[in-house]
Amino acid sequence: MSSVTINDVARHAGVSKKTVSRVINNEINVSEETRTKVMAVIHQLGFKRNPLGMALAKNRSLFIALLADNPSPGYLQKLQKGILQCCSEEHMGLFLYDCNYRSPTLVYEIEEFIDNTLADGLILVPPLSDKQDLLDMLQRKRVRYIRIGPKDQDSGDCVSFNGVKAAYEMTQYLLRLHHKDIAFVLGHPDQESSHRCERGFRNAIADAGITLNEQLVVQGYYTHQSGVDAAATLLSRTPRPTAILAANDEMAVGVLYEAHRRGIKIPEELSVCGIDDISLTTKVWPNLTSMRQPINAIGYRAAFKLIKKLKGETAAGNDGGADIFDCELIVRESTSQPGR
Amino acid sequence: MSSVTINDVARHAGVSKKTVSRVINNEINVSEETRTKVMAVIHQLGFKRNPLGMALAKNRSLFIALLADNPSPGYLQKLQKGILQCCSEEHMGLFLYDCNYRSPTLVYEIEEFIDNTLADGLILVPPLSDKQDLLDMLQRKRVRYIRIGPKDQDSGDCVSFNGVKAAYEMTQYLLRLHHKDIAFVLGHPDQESSHRCERGFRNAIADAGITLNEQLVVQGYYTHQSGVDAAATLLSRTPRPTAILAANDEMAVGVLYEAHRRGIKIPEELSVCGIDDISLTTKVWPNLTSMRQPINAIGYRAAFKLIKKLKGETAAGNDGGADIFDCELIVRESTSQPGR
DNA sequence: ATGCAAATTGACACCGGTGTCAATTTGCAT
DNA sequence: ATGCAAATTGACACCGGTGTCAATTTGCAT
CATH class of the missing domain: 3.40.50.2300 (Response regulator)
Known part of the structure; x- marks a missing residue:
């Protein structure tokens, strides 16, 4: 409700709101003195940028969405956890959308979902990762995406396990x-x-x-x-x-x-x-x-790559394009020598 | 990108954008003639309202979020499905947030999440449903919520099973x-x-x-x-x-x-x-x-009540305040007479 | 035809931010 | 002190909608 706006900060700091905007966005060409002064007011007033205002002005919502129709709930659950952890760290919201892979109008439904939420980044879970008509639609709408486990796992927009x-x-x-x-x-x-x-x-x-x-x-x-x-x-x-x-x-x-x-x-x-x-x-x-x-890590990595992509930076770290995770054998009770 | 705005519609229909706004929102006091004309242009141009613009103007995002920290993944999965079905029908986006019930800073974290997403409706899953300091914070921020299975299940803002x-x-x-x-x-x-x-x-x-x-x-x-x-x-x-x-x-x-x-x-x-x-x-x-x-139905109902609440209508149907669902015995293979 | 209330419509400001571009200030060489 | 490029800053318009309030049109009784 009574939230602090960029105007309030500008008034208190005695600068224009554009300057406050520059400080918020860590732009260059702001004098140290001004930056310090504005930051002080921001903290003092408890200002937080309104993501909707920014989204409207920038024409980028910075919300991402997870699209899934995967028959293994345990898999999805872990993936979600990894994705959410990254989203939380990056102060980003994650929309959920439950697909029916077999629906003949799936692509249309997803397009409508995007129009309703203005999510501008998507994480695609198999079998959606290789649905060409879906990818075409996303391309046309300029919606970025990261695919989990697609056919061509070297394309840089995906994360897989080996x-x-x-x-x-x-x-x-x-x-x-x-x-x-x-x-x-x-x-x-x-x-x-x-x-x-x-x-x-x-x-x-x-x-x-x-x-x-x-x-x-x-x-x-x-x-x-x-x-x-x-x-x-x-x-x-x-x-x-x-x-x-x-x-x-x-x-x-x-x-x-x-x-x-x-x-x-x-x-x-x-x-x-x-x-x-x-x-x-x-x-x-x-x-x-x-x-x-490492499903958790895969989810985290997918979200990380997507968010960096949206923010225009290239993903740091081990981002040589392909992200392929190795597995680890976990021996439990269901295997032994035959006829023991 | 090249999306159609309310201004485009107004120009094509030869009316003001405020009138287009009235038509979109199904307001009274629009002549049948105008309404028909505007609707025709809307369909012709494929106009869709930008939810961010609306959210900013109305100071209501109309996004809702599911807050959960529940130890039963199967339960959450079904609940999600029910909620998502309702959201899909109502053209509403669902944010996901993964809580750690035991985190000492939980309330603060949730507040930050709300600031980041501007979700203005929440669905609370046990054990969050009865966390009083959380409810107080939501009240203060004027964020609406529906609780699943809380202590006082007759309060009208909740859905439970018997x-x-x-x-x-x-x-x-x-x-x-x-x-x-x-x-x-x-x-x-x-x-x-x-x-x-x-x-x-x-x-x-x-x-x-x-x-x-x-x-x-x-x-x-x-x-x-x-x-x-x-x-x-x-x-x-x-x-x-x-x-x-x-x-x-x-x-x-x-x-x-x-x-x-x-x-x-x-x-x-x-x-x-x-x-x-x-x-x-x-x-x-x-x-x-x-x-x-009926976890699916409970999720659906919770989302339905929340969305109606946000849209200012009272939930239709069996909404006499309390929503308490009955269970059904499903006999499978794990029970029989003793010592059989 | 006239008057008047009710219905319909539009001008304008605003929600909270960002982009563009011009104006001002600064820092340095002369 | 002067000139000039670079750094800093702000005015203004805009993103896509909605709210307020005044202006215009309509419909009906007289």
């Missing part, structure tokens, strides 16, 4: 445990991370000199239910695989469920593991072995 | 299955819903003519780990309870974990059930029996 390496190392771990019949549950075919994980899995199997039984690679869609279904298929095969690696934890937990339902002991009779390391892994029994994707 | 009834009915269900030693895991003592659930539980036990063994009521904090800990305590008691009811699903899943770890068969040797019906219930094995809280 899916190939993650699946490769997880498979290696299973091989070290002397598993031979290792099954793999694919993610959604529209999401590049699924293909990357598949590549890692196949490479590891090949590098171990094993001929992959194609029966052991089954389609999933990153959802819990698709994990259950994939497990139903795999666990009916003879010989039964001794280990199942799923392209995300959500599906791995589905595999766990189906195995339990069939009375299969884990990990004695079947090792199960996933990728992501969402909070779900430590809630189910047995706790799930997983590759820890 | 916790007493939920726990009562769940306990009745267990009693019907012929359970006698029923344990209860409390929620966080700072959240009113925990006390309500406890009351429901105690009432049901008393109404069944049973003297409650106080050893069977143990403290929890709504987190997964607190459920594990509570189960560890309860499952060491002799005689062991044959059923455990937890005040939320998150803790019930923790109970499930600890029971599995001890090799206790569920539901044959122990029935476990929770309250909320978050998505986690159908991911764990066995699927968890729960009381379905």
Whole structure:
């Protein structure tokens, strides 16, 4: 209500409001004396810039938005946390928008959302990251964006995790445990991370000199239910695989469920593991072995890059364009040597 | 960028911009003829009101924010979905803010968040709903809010579920299955819903003519780990309870974990059930029996009430002040007759 | 046709900032 | 002291809307 405006500061400091504006924005060409005087008044009066006034004048809202339609709530939750931490530090507001990836009018809906909020920066979560008509629309409206895990992860406007390496190392771990019949549950075919994980899995199997039984690679869609279904298929095969690696934890937990339902002991009779390391892994029994994707850091980094982009600076630090995070193997209770 | 302004519309329609403003805002005292003419131009030019301009002029941003620090991610996720659906329908943006309930500077941080975003409506999730110093600050800043599940659920600015009834009915269900030693895991003592659930539980036990063994009521904090800990305590008691009811699903899943770890068969040797019906219930094995809280509807309703409040209308429909939603028993795989 | 209240409309200032450009001040070489 | 470029500052218009209040138009009774 009774908020202090730039005019109030100007009056108290005996300068024009343009000069106050210069001080606020840390512009050059303000004498030290004036700057000090104005800063004193700002603190004394408790002045805070009105973001709406600035947005209107600059034609930039400096609000960003997270657009998501991801089947793994645990993943989104962690991502949000990372993004929010960065936003909080940068004094930036984060809008949330819940997409339905399959809606035929999705692009139109998002355009309307942008018109309603004037968000001028977006973070796109798979499978939105590779939706070309969406990207075209954003380009046309001059809305900046950062994509998480897109196809061409070297384009500088994105942040990813190293899916190939993650699946490769997880498979290696299973091989070290002397598993031979290792099954793999694919993610959604529209999401590049699924293909990357598949590549890692196949490479590891090949590098171990094993001929992959194609029966052991089954389609999933990153959802819990698709994990259950994939497990139903795999666990009916003879010989039964001794280990199942799923392209995300959500599906791995589905595999766990189906195995339990069939009375299969884990990990004695079947090792199960996933990728992501969402909070779900430590809630189910047995706790799930997983590759820890630094989801928090990815979210933070995505927000950081976006905000710097909006403010016109280039992101500092390790910003050589591509940001690809490595994973870390977290061994828990769901994996062991086969037939132990 | 090249967006159409109210001035463009005014010029094309041959009226003043104030008249266009009247048409946009559906004000009275505009002739039918003028209204039709202006509307035609609006559609022709694809005009959309700039929310920032409006916010600045009206000194109301019409953005709302969700403030949460809730230990159950599944709960928050559903709540968000309900809120977002309403926001989408009302063309309203939703800011997200991640609180740390225990931060000593929380109120200050939230005040700063509001200054940064100019959100003029807030949805408060427990345990924030009853934080008096926060409510005082909001009152002072004239920021409207709706609280979810606060102490005094009849105050008209809140939406709740009927916790007493939920726990009562769940306990009745267990009693019907012929359970006698029923344990209860409390929620966080700072959240009113925990006390309500406890009351429901105690009432049901008393109404069944049973003297409650106080050893069977143990403290929890709504987190997964607190459920594990509570189960560890309860499952060491002799005689062991044959059923455990937890005040939320998150803790019930923790109970499930600890029971599995001890090799206790569920539901044959122990029935476990929770309250909320978050998505986690159908991911764990066995699927968890729960009381379905219409979290989606609660979120939607909270957003609806808040938005109407901001727009100055009173919420339509069942808005007699209090909004208290009933729960529905969802029987799944984790409960059965004792010793079956 | 005339008078008058009610309905309709527009001129102007304003919300809280920033951009442009001209005016003023400063600092230094001469 | 003088001249001049560079540094500093402010007047003014503008971003895209809304509120106030006065001016104009309309509709009806007389």
